[in-house]
Amino acid sequence: MKRIPGATALSGLSRARRRALAGLALAGLALAGLAAPAAAQEKVKIGLVLSLSGPAATLGQQARDGFNLAVKDLGGKMAGREVEVIVIDDELKPDVAVTKVKGLLERDKVDFVVGPIFSNILLAIEKPIVESQTFLISPNAGPSSLAGKNCSPYFFVTSYQNDQVHQVLGKVAQERGYKRVFILVPNYQAGKDAAAGFKIDYKGEVTEESYVPLNTLDFQAELSLIAQQNPDAVFTFMPGGMGVNLVKQYKQAGLADRIPFLSAFTVDESTLPAQQDAAVGLFGGANWAPNLDLPQNKKFVTEYEADYGGKVPGTYAFQAYDAGMLIDSAVRATKGDLSNKEAVKAALKKADFTSLRGPFKFNTNNYPIQDFYLVKVAKRPDGKYQTEIAQKVFSNFGDQFAQYCPAGN
Amino acid sequence: MTLTLALVQILNGVQFGLILFLIAAGLTIVFGVMDFINLAHGVQYMVGAYLMAAFTALTGSFWLGLVLALPSALLIGLILEMLVFRHLYARDHLAHVLATFGVIIFLNQAVKLAFGAAPLSVPVPQALAGAVTLAPGLLYPVYRLVMIGAGLLVGLLLYVTVNHTRLGMLVRAGASNAPMVSALGVNIRLLFTIVFGVGAMLAGFAGAMVAPILSVEPGMGDNVLILAFVVIVIGGIGSIRGAFIAAVLIGLTDTLGRFFAPTLLRAVLDPAAASQTGRALAPMLIYILMAAVLFFRPTGLFPVRR
Numbered sequence: 001m002k003r004i005p006g007a008t009a010l011s012g013l014s015r016a017r018r019r020a021l022a023g024l025a026l027a028g029l030a031l032a033g034l035a036a037p038a039a040a041q042e043k044v045k046i047g048l049v050l051s052l053s054g055p056a057a058t059l060g061q062q063a064r065d066g067f068n069l070a071v072k073d074l075g076g077k078m079a080g081r082e083v084e085v086i087v088i089d090d091e092l093k094p095d096v097a098v099t100k101v102k103g104l105l106e107r108d109k110v111d112f113v114v115g116p117i118f119s120n121i122l123l124a125i126e127k128p129i130v131e132s133q134t135f136l137i138s139p140n141a142g143p144s145s146l147a148g149k150n151c152s153p154y155f156f157v158t159s160y161q162n163d164q165v166h167q168v169l170g171k172v173a174q175e176r177g178y179k180r181v182f183i184l185v186p187n188y189q190a191g192k193d194a195a196a197g198f199k200i201d202y203k204g205e206v207t208e209e210s211y212v213p214l215n216t217l218d219f220q221a222e223l224s225l226i227a228q229q230n231p232d233a234v235f236t237f238m239p240g241g242m243g244v245n246l247v248k249q250y251k252q253a254g255l256a257d258r259i260p261f262l263s264a265f266t267v268d269e270s271t272l273p274a275q276q277d278a279a280v281g282l283f284g285g286a287n288w289a290p291n292l293d294l295p296q297n298k299k300f301v302t303e304y305e306a307d308y309g310g311k312v313p314g315t316y317a318f319q320a321y322d323a324g325m326l327i328d329s330a331v332r333a334t335k336g337d338l339s340n341k342e343a344v345k346a347a348l349k350k351a352d353f354t355s356l357r358g359p360f361k362f363n364t365n366n367y368p369i370q371d372f373y374l375v376k377v378a379k380r381p382d383g384k385y386q387t388e389i390a391q392k393v394f395s396n397f398g399d400q401f402a403q404y405c406p407a408g409n
Numbered sequence: 410m411t412l413t414l415a416l417v418q419i420l421n422g423v424q425f426g427l428i429l430f431l432i433a434a435g436l437t438i439v440f441g442v443m444d445f446i447n448l449a450h451g452v453q454y455m456v457g458a459y460l461m462a463a464f465t466a467l468t469g470s471f472w473l474g475l476v477l478a479l480p481s482a483l484l485i486g487l488i489l490e491m492l493v494f495r496h497l498y499a500r501d502h503l504a505h506v507l508a509t510f511g512v513i514i515f516l517n518q519a520v521k522l523a524f525g526a527a528p529l530s531v532p533v534p535q536a537l538a539g540a541v542t543l544a545p546g547l548l549y550p551v552y553r554l555v556m557i558g559a560g561l562l563v564g565l566l567l568y569v570t571v572n573h574t575r576l577g578m579l580v581r582a583g584a585s586n587a588p589m590v591s592a593l594g595v596n597i598r599l600l601f602t603i604v605f606g607v608g609a610m611l612a613g614f615a616g617a618m619v620a621p622i623l624s625v626e627p628g629m630g631d632n633v634l635i636l637a638f639v640v641i642v643i644g645g646i647g648s649i650r651g652a653f654i655a656a657v658l659i660g661l662t663d664t665l666g667r668f669f670a671p672t673l674l675r676a677v678l679d680p681a682a683a684s685q686t687g688r689a690l691a692p693m694l695i696y697i698l699m700a701a702v703l704f705f706r707p708t709g710l711f712p713v714r715r
Contacts, residue, residue: 212667
């Protein structure tokens with residue numbers, strides 16, 4: 001018979017020692033029970049999981065700064081408890097993110113996790129976080145896979161369901177009567193989702209669906225094709241550095257003044273400092289813009305620019321700020337007692353805070369129901385660039401996946 | 410599809426190829442002459458772009474920026490050579506790869522600390538900002554034509570220097586048999602330093618030239634490094650002529666592949682399948698080309714005689 005080492009070790013313990021161990025465990029539980037009232041005076045611990053290195057670092061930095069600004073506006077306290085923010089860098093690598101998140105959960109024992117920026121990181125860290133019954137609030141990533149039947153009562157989103165942004169631009173193309181549209185997206189899942197999202201409401205002709213490899217540097221071949229086909233509009237989704245390249249080259253090819261440029265995640269406050277004049281007049285889709293005319297938003301934009309080197313906040317910063325205010329609303333509603341998970345859950349779900357975007361409530365899948373706008377890039381009188389609201393496209397708009405989320409979530 | 414469009418796409422391909430040539434030229438001389446694998450060549454290209462961004466912002470002029478960026482790129486290349494690379498020439502390729510990979514990480518992080526992670530931009534100089542009309546509705550940016558000119562000029566200068574000057578003769582001799590050149594009383598160490606400096610400056614020049622059309626960001630050199638290696642492998646390591654022809658070949662294959670593959674496949678497949686296959690096939694074409702060249706000419710198209 002094979003001897004199993006583990007079993008041997010256990011059976012090797014005398015009965016008395018096992019009882020002693022059990023006793024110790026009980027004592028530990030009792031001590032934990034005793035410590036509970038003291039917990040109310042402990043800090044509220046919040047872990048931020050963001051991409052802070054690599055090419056996408058600006059997005060993570062915006063979210064971090066936005067969240068810190070929320071904590072600062074709250075005076076560093078939520079319901080009288082001090083707030084401790086632990087920032088970790090997921091390095092845009094799912095495996096690194098999971099390892100570091102386990103540290104947050106097991107070593108730091110955080111009450112909330114806020115993050116991440118990218119959907120692929122979210123899909124990796126969501127399970128360990130919600131399974132440990134810790135609340136996860138995404139300030140940016142809103143994949144469809146967690147909006148439908150895999151929704152979780154511990155997972156909240158303060159941004160949007162990704163497809164909605166593409167849908168905004170499709171709706172605009174349809175409403176403006178564009179007959180022929182050229183679609184240009186990178187060849188990976190998010191690019192395909194973008195093209196599909198655009199086509200939900202757009203019913204006209206697609207002259208070409210051009211898929212370029214990720215990290216394409218030079219779009220001259222595609223731009224020549226666009227110039228030749230002369231469509232009514234171009235729809236694109238080119239995040240990060242690719243978007244900077246595309247926008248500059250689009251302008252240089254003389255297309256910016258001729259063919260409307262409808263884009264998602266291509267022109268925003270994280271890329272505008274590099275795109276500058278080349279991006280002026282181009283369109284994007286968003287749930288907010290820095291010039292949204294609400295008192296709380298004006299205060300936020302002014303403070304953010306004053307505190308973080310004059311940078312204009314983008315959606316990443318504002319959604320993280322809202323995540324901070326959302327957490328505060330739940331801590332206040334439960335009077336700082338975060339041990340009752342059901343109460344915290346119910347309080348989060350109410351979304352009883354003043355969002356910078358105005359009307360905000362959670363759908364059944366804990367994704368927002370909110371307004372969406374067409375935004376246009378403009379140069380401000382002080383020489384900085386920002387997106388500005390051009391028109392409202394959807395009001396109180398919830399995503400199409402919520403209906404698949406089981407009731408009672 | 411019109412003939413004009415096809416011609417424009419060929420022009421695009423040549424133009425992309427010339428950017429690749431600017432990057433690969435320095436790499437192929439350093440690899441060929443010194444037998445030194447410099448993975449850090451890509452970050453030297455990035456450093457060139459950052460210097461360009463910094464100096465144009467500082468002086469407000471593209472030309473002054475370029476004039477300042479080039480010697481700075483040379484200087485940084487020489488400092489790197491003295492601090493790091495010089496001590497590796499006698500070692501094997503693994504040591505080269507490890508140390509220069511370290512330099513990549515170091516410099517990527519250094520520019521991020523100095524300039525931040527957000528992409529920077531360099532405006533196109535006013536005089537070159539417009540576009541010329543090649544055919545009705547088909548505009549071509551002037552700056553791109555200037556890049557074609559710059560690529561051709563650099564190619565010509567290098568060709569003349571390597572093949573028709575005394576320095577070039579020593580470089581070629583050093584590539585064939587360095588100890589013998591040294592025994593004939595030539596300071597081979599100085600020669601290597603010059604070669605390395607020129608290589609670094611060429612990479613910096615490429616970076617400075619692309620800064621107005623591409624985003625300047627940390628890690629921008631890592632993408633082009635692979636393409637540059639493909640170029641020098643196809644062209645034959647150490648051969649300027651090979652690098653030139655291979656770069657243009659790759660530029661054309663990549664651009665025309667992206668453009669024609671879906672269109673041609675549509676003739677035999679239904680549109681959805683054609684566009685699916687086309688977009689899968691296009692990025693592979695340059696590697697298929699490389700595999701084919703290596704199969705028939707294992708030392709590249711223009712191998713350097715040893």
